[in-house]
Amino acid sequence: MPNPLPRRSGGxxxxxxxxxxxxxxxLYFAALHEVSAFEVVAWxxxxxxxxxxxxxAALKQGAELRAALTTPRILGALALSGLLIGINWSIxxxxxxxxxxxxxxxxxxxxxxxxxxxxxxxxxEKLSRLQWLAMALAAIGVAMLAKGALxxxxxxxxxxxxxxxxxxxxxxxxxTALPGLTVETLVLLIPAIGVLAWQVTSGAGLAMGxxxxxDLLLACAGPITGVPLLLFASAARKLDFSLLGFxxxxxxxxxxxxxxxxxxxxxxxxxxxxxxxxxxxxAIFCWDLLRRRRxxxxx
Numbered sequence: 001m002p003n004p005l006p007r008r009s010g011g012x013x014x015x016x017x018x019x020x021x022x023x024x025x026x027l028y029f030a031a032l033h034e035v036s037a038f039e040v041v042a043w044x045x046x047x048x049x050x051x052x053x054x055x056x057a058a059l060k061q062g063a064e065l066r067a068a069l070t071t072p073r074i075l076g077a078l079a080l081s082g083l084l085i086g087i088n089w090s091i092x093x094x095x096x097x098x099x100x101x102x103x104x105x106x107x108x109x110x111x112x113x114x115x116x117x118x119x120x121x122x123x124x125e126k127l128s129r130l131q132w133l134a135m136a137l138a139a140i141g142v143a144m145l146a147k148g149a150l151x152x153x154x155x156x157x158x159x160x161x162x163x164x165x166x167x168x169x170x171x172x173x174x175x176t177a178l179p180g181l182t183v184e185t186l187v188l189l190i191p192a193i194g195v196l197a198w199q200v201t202s203g204a205g206l207a208m209g210x211x212x213x214x215d216l217l218l219a220c221a222g223p224i225t226g227v228p229l230l231l232f233a234s235a236a237r238k239l240d241f242s243l244l245g246f247x248x249x250x251x252x253x254x255x256x257x258x259x260x261x262x263x264x265x266x267x268x269x270x271x272x273x274x275x276x277x278x279x280x281x282x283a284i285f286c287w288d289l290l291r292r293r294r295x296x297x298x299x
C-alpha cells in the first residue's frame with residue numbers, strides 16, 4: 001500500500017502556513033482603519049479575482065476552472081462556500097475596525113471545536129480517548145474566555161460557524177484549491193460591485209484614490225487574501241478535518257497576542273488560566289497524533 005505520510009505532511013505544512021499568515025491580518029486591517037469595513041471586503045474580492053486568474057493562467061489550470069463552472073454540483077458547493085467566506089470576511093473586518101480584536105480571536109478559538117464536532121458528525125472521523133480529553137480541556141478554556149466576553153459573543157460565534165461551514169464545504173467539494181477559490185470570488189463579484197456602487201451613490205464616496213498608501217494596501221488585498229486561502233483549501237483536501245481544525249488554535253493565539261501587544265487591549269489574569277487549558281489540550285492532541293503515526297509507520 002502507498003505510504004500516506006508524505007501527502008499528510010504536505011497538507012500539514014500548508015495548513016500551518018495559512019494559519020501563520022492569518023495571525024498577521026489584524027495589522028493589515030488596522031492599517032485600513034479609515035476605510036469602511038464593507039469597502040475593504042469589496043476591494044478584497046475584486047483584487048483577489050485577477051490574482052486567481054493570473055495564477056490559473058500561469059499554472060495552466062483553465063480546464064479545471066471550466067469544469068468547476070460547468071458542473072452544477074461543484075458550482076453549487078462553491079457558491080455556498082463563497083457565501084460563507086464572504087460573511088466571515090465581513091464580520092472579521094468589522095470586528096477589527098471596531099476594536100474587537102479579542103472577540104475575533106475568541107471566534108477562532110471556538111472554530112476548532114466546531115470543526116472537530118463537524119468531523120465526527122458529518123465525516124465520521126473517530127477520535128481517540130486522548131483526543132477527546134484534549135477536546136474537553138480546550139472546551140473548558142474556550143468557555144472561560146467566552147464567559148468574559150458575552151457582549152461580543154455574537155461576533156465570535158458568527159466567525160466560528162461561518163469558517164467551519166466554509167472548511168467543511170471545501171473539504172467535500174471535488175475541486176482543487178485554485179479553481180475553487182476563483183469560482184468563489186466570481187460568486188462574490190456582483191455583491192462586491194454592488195457595495196462599491198452603493199457607497200458612491202449614497203454620497204459616502206470611496207477610499208480608493210484618496211492616497212497612495214490606501215491604494216497600495218487595498219491592491220495588496222488580492223494576494224494577501226488568496227495565498228492563505230489557497231493553502232487552507234489544499235490542506236482541507238489532504239488532512240483529517242479534525243486535525244485541520246485543532247491545529248487552527250495557532251491563529252487565534254497569534255491574534256490574541258497581537259491584540260495585547262500591538263493594540264494594547266486589556267489582559268485579565270483569568271485569561272492566562274484559559275490559555276493553560278487550551279495549550280495543554282493542543283499538546284495532548286499533537287502528542288497522541290504523533291504517537292499513532294509512529295505506530296502506523298512501524299507497522
